[in-house]
Structures are given as structure tokens and as C-alpha cells.
Amino acid sequence: MQTYGNPNVTYDWYAGNSRLPSQSGKFIAAHVSHAGLMCFWAGALTLFELARYDASLPMGTQNLILLPHLAGLGIGGIESGAVITESYSITVVAVLHLIVSAVYGAAGLLHSLRYKGDLGDYPEGSRPRKFDFQWDDPDRLTFILGHHLLFLALGCVSFVEWAKYHGIWDSAAGVTRTIRYNLDLGMIWNQQVDFLAIDNLEDVMGGHAFLAFFLSAGAIFHIFTKQFGNYTEFKGKGLLSAEANLAWACAGVGYMALVASFWCSTNSTIYPVELYGDLLKLNFDFAPYFVDTDTSLAEGTFTARAWLSNAHFYLGFFFIQGHLWHALRAMGFDFRRIGQAFDSMDNANPTTSS
Structure with missing residues (x-):
């Protein structure tokens, strides 16, 4: 983690993974x-x-x-x-x-x-x-990344096979039915910009099937290959650190949380109305938030859709802030300079501070 030039920094027990990068x-x-x-x-x-x-x-x-x-x-x-x-x-x-x-x-x-x-x-x-x-060994890190991608691919394969042989709930048909994936690469490419409009489970499974292949290919590449040539600053040598790894992890989790939030609030194919409640509308007061549209709900009661959408939205927002914080630290930015800048302003204007 960023130690601001102190190689012997120590962390208390409650500092979490900050104590463990080495x-x-x-x-x-x-x-x-x-x-x-x-x-x-x-x-x-x-x-x-x-x-x-x-x-x-x-x-x-x-x-x-x-x-x-x-x-x-x-x-x-x-x-x-x-x-x-x-x-x-x-x-x-x-x-x-x-x-x-x-x-x-x-x-x-x-x-x-x-x-x-x-x-x-x-x-x-x-x-x-x-x-x-x-953390400064790109060959070891790419080897570890490959195994992470492999397990993600297995998760996608498991989901596709579960839908194929056991079946999942289809709100349009009102039954649990088996789903065979639609591996249409044109559809998958087009859905990258309007994935919230997906309205059938075959396309959903096709996307997961393609993702399983894509992740598997990435896993094989990272497990069995090494970096070509010297790992230069242009390739990101200066960003091989525990701080940078945490930053990218926060970015990935934050992005997925925001996608899940908007998908849950607006899509009834993946999040059926009978399971999660009616679709939501987006309000803005002090901050944006999703609200239920079902007027029959009892006082103090919220749908599962509202719980999930709002929780994912705000968790995703704060994870993105965590990414920016740790990414800047990984790049060498010293946040103490902000406090020092304010102190300098106060010293330059003693009458204002008094």
C-alpha cells in the first residue's frame, strides 16, 4: 500500500488488508x-x-x-x-x-x-x-489473474448448463423451463449498448455462453504466457502494487453494482415482476434514488426490487470513489498535500482564519 516514503509503516489490527500486502x-x-x-x-x-x-x-x-x-x-x-x-x-x-x-x-x-x-x-x-x-512480478500476477478468470468462466458455464438441463423461471410463460442459449454473435455485439432492453432468456444465456468462452480464452492466455519484452512504464510497470490491485478490484465491483442496479430497476425479464415487484422510477432529491411504483404497498414496506436497486446503486457509487482514491495513491499522489494546501491558505490569510 502507499506508504508515502516510509518503508517501515505498520498498521493496526483493524486496518484490514492494509496489513497484508507483503x-x-x-x-x-x-x-x-x-x-x-x-x-x-x-x-x-x-x-x-x-x-x-x-x-x-x-x-x-x-x-x-x-x-x-x-x-x-x-x-x-x-x-x-x-x-x-x-x-x-x-x-x-x-x-x-x-x-x-x-x-x-x-x-x-x-x-x-x-x-x-x-x-x-x-x-x-x-x-x-x-x-x-x-507485486512487482508481472509473470506471477498474470498467472494468478488467469486462474481468477478460469473460475469466472466456470461460473458462467454452470449457469448456462443449469438453465439448459434444470431450467429457470420464465416470467413470460409463468413456468420454470429449460433454456437453450442463443449464441448469435451479432446479437451479442449489438446488445452491448442496449443490454437493458434484453427481453428473452435465450439471449441472456447466449451472452453468458459467449462470456464463458471469452473468459476461458483469457484464462489460458494469462496462465500459459509471460510478458513479451521488458515490462516498461508504458505497459504499467509503475502500477504493479497492492494499492493498484485494490483500485482495479473496486472499479470492477463498482461497475458491476451500477449495472445490476439499473438492470434490476428497469428490466422485468431477468428480474420478474412476480419475484421482485413492479418496475421502479428514478427520483432525485438530495441524491438520486429508486422508488416503488406500486401504490398498494403497506406503509414502510418496499419491494425486493427497491432494496436491491438502491443498495447496489449506492454501494457501486462508493466503490467507484474507492477506486479513484486508491488509483490516485497507486499513481503516487500524496493526499496530505490537500491538507497542506489549506494550511498554506490559512497562513497566507491570517485575518480570514481568525
């Missing part, structure tokens, strides 16, 4: 632990929502956010009107997430307490050392 083992421990927390949240909240689910009320008006996603995947014996008719499959999904969260948690503790903090301290040729990395 310790590859601890860095892995933190990532595994974060994955465990996310799985625990997903499993626990699914059980909480299932306990308060009322089949006599529209799902989109019950302040639910996880059950609609599971119902959209055709889990829960979904019938006409998007009513959950059996809770066993949902319970299985929730419990599996809790079990996996325990495994991740144990792995996080193992990497934190049992393994070395820096995997580079293991003997040359040992398996743990294979996963060591340095």
Missing part, C-alpha cells in the same frame, strides 16, 4: 475468510427469509432479496404466480452455504495461525511456495 500467506487467509463470511451471510439470511415467507402474499412485496433469486433459478417448486411450494431444496442450498462457510473459516484460521505468513519463506520447490507472489 505477506502472501496472510493475504490468502484474508481472502478465504472473506469468502467464508459471504457464504455464512447467504446461508443464514436464506433461512431467515424462508422462516418469514408468506405464500399468501406476493413474493416481491415481502422485503426478500435471496428467495427471489433462488426462485428465479427454479428452486423451491415454483408454480404459477411464483409461489414457493416446497422449502426443502431452499433449505438444502442454505445449509450447504453454512457448511461451506465453516470450511472456509477453518481454512482461514489454518492459513492465519498454522502456515507461514509469507509463502516465500517455504523451501524452493515446495508446493506452498508455488502460490507466493510479489
Whole structure:
């Protein structure tokens, strides 16, 4: 992280990953632990929502956010009107997430307490050392990036195959049906500028199928190739740092959150009305926000669509701010200069400051 010229900077325990950029083992421990927390949240909240689910009320008006996603995947014996008719499959999904969260948690503790903090301290040729990395080593970083892309590709493949053989909820037909992807490259290219207008599930699956191929190709390239020639400043040598990596991660998460927000608020093919409530409208007061258009909602009740759209919008906004902050720091900008500039202005105008 940016240390402003102090190579021996230390961080308190609550400073998160700021303490770990030079310790590859601890860095892995933190990532595994974060994955465990996310799985625990997903499993626990699914059980909480299932306990308060009322089949006599529209799902989109019950302040639910996880059950609609599971119902959209055709889990829960979904019938006409998007009513959950059996809770066993949902319970299985929730419990599996809790079990996996325990495994991740144990792995996080193992990497934190049992393994070395820096995997580079293991003997040359040992398996743990294979996963060591340095921020100024582009070959190692591209190797790690390739594996990340590979797992993203597998996620896309899993989604496409699930829709093909199990089926997902089709709001137009009112049933859970199998979907075969439409791998029309012309359609996929044209939809890049108006993806919010996608109105059939075949095109959605086609986009995911293409993305799986694209990510797989990127994974193969990054895993099996190295940089050609010297890694110069033009290629970004000065931006190989933990700070820069965090900046790009914040940018990616922020962008996806904003896309999800606008898609959720305006598209009823991916976010069916019966699962998430009516489409929203965008208001602006002190800041922009999405509001429900369903006038029949009880006081203090919001649709799942409103929860998801607003949460993703503001989280995405702040993630983008985090990207700008960390990107500037990675490029060497010293934010202390801002305070120094104000101090200089006060010193130059002593009567104004008094």
C-alpha cells in the first residue's frame, strides 16, 4: 500500500488488508475468510427469509432479496404466480452455504495461525511456495489473474448448463423451463449498448455462453504466457502494487453494482415482476434514488426490487470513489498535500482564519 516514503509503516489490527500486502500467506487467509463470511451471510439470511415467507402474499412485496433469486433459478417448486411450494431444496442450498462457510473459516484460521505468513519463506520447490507472489512480478500476477478468470468462466458455464438441463423461471410463460442459449454473435455485439432492453432468456444465456468462452480464452492466455519484452512504464510497470490491485478490484465491483442496479430497476425479464415487484422510477432529491411504483404497498414496506436497486446503486457509487482514491495513491499522489494546501491558505490569510 502507499506508504508515502516510509518503508517501515505498520498498521493496526483493524486496518484490514492494509496489513497484508507483503505477506502472501496472510493475504490468502484474508481472502478465504472473506469468502467464508459471504457464504455464512447467504446461508443464514436464506433461512431467515424462508422462516418469514408468506405464500399468501406476493413474493416481491415481502422485503426478500435471496428467495427471489433462488426462485428465479427454479428452486423451491415454483408454480404459477411464483409461489414457493416446497422449502426443502431452499433449505438444502442454505445449509450447504453454512457448511461451506465453516470450511472456509477453518481454512482461514489454518492459513492465519498454522502456515507461514509469507509463502516465500517455504523451501524452493515446495508446493506452498508455488502460490507466493510479489507485486512487482508481472509473470506471477498474470498467472494468478488467469486462474481468477478460469473460475469466472466456470461460473458462467454452470449457469448456462443449469438453465439448459434444470431450467429457470420464465416470467413470460409463468413456468420454470429449460433454456437453450442463443449464441448469435451479432446479437451479442449489438446488445452491448442496449443490454437493458434484453427481453428473452435465450439471449441472456447466449451472452453468458459467449462470456464463458471469452473468459476461458483469457484464462489460458494469462496462465500459459509471460510478458513479451521488458515490462516498461508504458505497459504499467509503475502500477504493479497492492494499492493498484485494490483500485482495479473496486472499479470492477463498482461497475458491476451500477449495472445490476439499473438492470434490476428497469428490466422485468431477468428480474420478474412476480419475484421482485413492479418496475421502479428514478427520483432525485438530495441524491438520486429508486422508488416503488406500486401504490398498494403497506406503509414502510418496499419491494425486493427497491432494496436491491438502491443498495447496489449506492454501494457501486462508493466503490467507484474507492477506486479513484486508491488509483490516485497507486499513481503516487500524496493526499496530505490537500491538507497542506489549506494550511498554506490559512497562513497566507491570517485575518480570514481568525
